Structure formats: C-alpha cells, structure tokens
Amino acid sequence: MSTVIATDPGAGHLAPPAHRTITMAHGGGGRAMRDLVADLFLPAFDNPALAVLEDQAQLDPGGLAVPGARLAFTTDGFVVRPLVFPGGDIGKLAVCGTVNDLAVGGATPLALSCAVVIEEGFDLVLLAGIVASMRAAAAEAGVSIVTGDTKVVERGAADGLFITTAGVGVVAPGVALSAAAARPGDAVLVNGPLGDHGATILVARGDLALETELQSDCRPLNGLMQALLRAAPGTRCARDATRGGVAAVLNEIAGSASVGIRLVEETVPVRPAVRGVCEILGLDPLHLANEGTAVAIVPADEAGAALAAWRAHPYGAGARIIGSVAEAPRGRVTLRTSLGGERLLDLPLGDPLPRIC
Template identity: 60%
Template sequence: MDISLNKSTKNTLFQKIEQVRRRQGKVQDTHITLAHGSGGKAMRDLIDDIFVSSFDNPILSQLEDQASLNLSNLLQQGDRLAFTTDSYVVDPLFFPGSDIGELAVNGTINDLAVSGAKPLYLTCSVILEEGLPVEILRRVAKSMKAAANKAGVQIVTGDTKVVHRGAADKLFINTAGIGVILAGVSISAHNIQPGDVVIINGELGNHGTAILIARGELALETDIESDCQPLHNLVETILKVCPQVHAMRDATRGGLATVLNEFALSSNVGIRINEESIPVREEVQGVCEILGLDPLYLANEGKLVVVVARENAEAVLSAMKSHPAGKDACIIGEVIASPPGVVFLKTAFGTERIVDMLVGEQLPRIC
C-alpha cells in the first residue's frame, strides 16, 4: 500500500523518530546479560543509563569512538603529556574505606601525579560477568564519578564488554589517563644520587590489610580502612617548594620495599631505611605478626615515596605535612653509594638486613 505524506507531516514524523532515537535509554534488566555486550539496544541502554548519566561531560556526551581533546588548552598547562593505563581486579569490589570504582580513578590519577603531571582526562573500560547485578555496576559508576569530581578530572571515553558467567569475577575495570607535565619538572628513578633523602607521606599497609579483612577469610575485626586517595594535589604542594624532586612513586602492589628496590636498581645506588622511622599502625603490625606478613610489602593506595636532595628535605617535609594527605609524612632513610642496587633496613635492634624485591605475592588481587 502506498502512503503519501506531505512535507510538513514528514518533518514532524522524522522529528519524533529522532527524539525517540536520542532519548536516553534505561536498563530494564536487574542483572547483566550477554545482550548488554552485543552492540545493540540493550548495550546502548546500559551505556546511557549507567555511564553517560554518571560521567556526563561535554566531551563524553558526543558519544564518538574516541575523545577529541583541545591541544592548545593542554599546551597552556605544560610542555609534555603524561599517559598511563592500569587495570583493577580487586576482590571484594567494596571494602572498608573505598571500592573498585574509586580505586580505579585514584590509582590512575596517582600514576600520572608521580611524574609531576596534572591529571586531566581518564578513560573507563569495563569487563562485566554475565549475572552481575546492575545495581552493583551503578554504584561503581557513581563512585567513579564522585572520585573524578573530587579530583577535578573528566572521564571522557570508554568501552563495555560482557563475558559468559564464570569467565570473569564480577567486574574488571581498565582505565587510562592523560595529564600535562609542568615545564621544568623532570621526575625519574634514574635521577637518584647518593646523599638523597627518602620521605613517605604516612602509614603503610592500610589498604592491603583492609582488603584482607574484608574478604572474611579470617576471624579478625579491625576498624582499618583503605588509604585510597588522590595524591596530585599533594604532589603539586611538593613541587611548589621543590621543583627539583629527583624521584617519586606511589607504593601500590609490592609496597614500599618494591618501590625502593626499583629506585636502587634504576639509579645503581643503595638505599638504607630505618625501621623505627617507618609509620605502621599497631593493628596492621598485629595482623602482619599473626599471618607472617611484612608491612613493607603490603599494598597502599594513597602512599607516596619521594626522594629529594638532602638540602631540600626539610622544606619538602614541611610542605607535605601542611597537606591533609601528607600530615603524617616523615623521613625514613637515605641513599648511599654502595653496594649498588641493594636496600638495607636498620632494625629496631640495631642490626641491618637486606630488604629484597618481593618474591611471589603476599596478597593477590588487592588492586
């Protein structure tokens, strides 16, 4: 049957169709299904309802296959780009003090920050297991948005994949981040020199201990929370008083011990730290003694290791203490010329022992 429409009617019809097509979809299912990764309407509804509505910003709202960033705006903030990526597979997804969403945002921000970069843009790609409750995904997305807002960054593009039940463990997140490094700042583990001072911004092992307790495999109760936090503002505070920071790194997997070993190997120097100067909560120390763990290797998600020339150490320490994320900062050791590539710990008994690189994994899936 041939139906002829006048021009006005056609325009009205096309406008209504376009309005329907542009209307933000809503997830109808209570759990993730394979259809949510199929590329069809169910996937579009999931993206609209969970991610676009949560991460809403002018760049993301274009819904292109990539985010277009203004280069002139970037060049006004620095002279180099910092680019990083990380994946998060933490178990459980929610734990005291944080969750996988906030962890993904802050972890990527911190990887940028330790280069001296100002974090600006993040991506968010998720791998979802069939059967994951949609409400859990919604909570994670809102947590990511809150963390991004707090840090002043935008989540501008992403991707969604769904795998069969049992092919993943609920939810994995991959993030990439772009930041701009300030002119005149050159932070690298290769810059470390004998005589330098090692500083950290607070207590070690809180994140790893919080994850361990949250898994419920041990009959232990504590009020320890993850130290998950963004560190870029603390780094900015440090660089204002000392743009010549030699090295900086966040102590995540492998903890402080791993970072120091990486520093020693990169610059072919030795490092000596003082056990009595290293801040560890009594509860964390107690858990470690019960389970035979070492707090030097426990993961952190808000701890920064800074190496500076000795003449700048007090100024940097004072600046760190003036910031909430560095109020418990302290000097824990020094860089020595030899033996190169070795980290020593001066114990509370006055003896010394070698702190080697972690062999194996004390606690898997902590970030």
C-alpha cells in the same frame, strides 16, 4: 525488551529497573547496551568530550601548547577482590590508581578512559554504586572520564567486574622526575602509614577471623604531588607504592640510580592493626600494597620544606622521612632495625596478596 535504568547521576542510585542484573544483551551493541550506557554511565561521567559519543574523545591540548610541556600517558587494569572494601571499591581504585600513576611522574591529569568487563548476572544496583564512586573520585581529582567501552561475558568468566582505565596528563616544562636521578645524601619520604590497603583487603576477604577498623588508603595524590613540587622543586622522583609496597618501589629506584637506600625502622609509619595482621601471617608491612601512599626522593636541603608541605596537606598529615640515599650497597635497600641490626629489604619472591588492585 530493553532494560531502562533510571539513575540519579549525583548519587548513582538506580530506580527499580525491568531487570536487576546484567544480561548478555547489555554487551551486544543493541538497544540494551545503548540504554545501559545512556542511563548509567553517561549521566555519571557527564562532560562535553564524552557527550558527543564518538569513537574517540577529542581534547583541548591546553597545557601542551606551552613550549617544553610533555604528554604523559598511562594505563592500568583492576581486578580487586572483594569489589567493595572499607575505604573504597574497584571504581574508586581504578580512578585513583591511574590519576596517581600520572601524578607521581609530575603530570597534571587531564582525562581518563574507562573500559568495563562485566559478568552476566552482575547486580545493577552494585554497578551503579561503583560508577558513582568513580564519579566522586574523578571529581575530587579534578579529572574527566571522557571515553570508554562496555563488554559483557558469560557467568563465571570475569569474577563480577574488571575495570581498565587509561589516563593522559601534562608535565610542565622543567619538571623531570626519574628514578635514575636519585643521589647519595637525598632523603626518602612517605606521606603516611604503610600497608593499609593490603591489610584491609586481606581482612575484608574474611579469610581471617579478625575484626579491625582498618580502611584502604585509596585516594588521589595529584594535589599532594603538586604541593611537593612547589615546596621542593629539586625533587628527584616519586612513586606510588602499590603492588610490592615500599620495598618494591625503593628497590626499583636503587637499581635505576645505582645507589644504596638505607631505611630506619623506627621512622617507618605502620598502624598497630597493620603490624598485627603482618605478624599473624608472617608478612612485612614494607611489602604490602598501598593505594594512596607516595614515596619521594628529595635533595637533603629541600627535605624539610617537602615534609612541611606534605604535612600541611590532608593526605600527608602522617608524612615522615624514613631514610636516605647512600653510595652503597649499590642497587640494594637496607633497613636498620629497632634492635640496632641491619637487614636487606629485598623484593618479595611473589605476590603475597593476589587480586589486591
């Protein structure tokens, strides 16, 4: 017997189905899988490219017809635990993460794919909520989910749900962001407080007896990046500071451009709750993951305009200039502490918080 799932595509809520959990039949390519796709995913992600149900999405080249435009393409997998956390869930994370990878490269996102690996026994109401979250995040970013795939694995084989998304976008002529382009004298900007996502996930796992009002910063950054490029067309590069945090991003840039990067601790925005979690566990906020925090390197003469543009955007109200690019030490990032000393801000040895995205 097939499992018919009635959904409200706007909210992603399920009417009482014949079965309330995923079964192996939902990944078998038969009627149960067809009904799952038709009654849950298609209404939520509805768009012309998806509706034809071919084995591939065919897209209008749009901006690619402009001489000098380039295609951007990225992919990412998401295995966060817990699946739902303050400020988001794995679905929102999957959409925002892929949109942001395109956006910080200067691309306008066009379309996403979505592949899900679902564990047998997974709750269908929870799945519907995650799908609705993906729909909302995609709508906010102005991007469509145009193709996908569904697989089901046995109990215990997937820890609930894994999602892989890929995205394509268009880089406009004249936009060429690269970590290797950073130059001495450039300013280092962030669009808001650091470490919110990593600290939120850690507290949400319940391993610490802490109660906080922290929320993940999970959000799409394409609008923020477009504002930056309009205000500061000479922007050298940008990165979304996910795993490894701002420290990992800046070390990558310093190495690629063979420059030094100097930060000033007093200018680095960190919420007191995040700082408290880090002090308890001996972590550095600059090593914690973010899912809605961009780091940008801009020429000094455009830094004021860039900062003003970010602060005028809802996702950049807390933007700061946190440092500058220097000649030396080449390939290194240093932090001037509030006590007046200076320390090396190196890459973390390993991942202090696994399964964060």
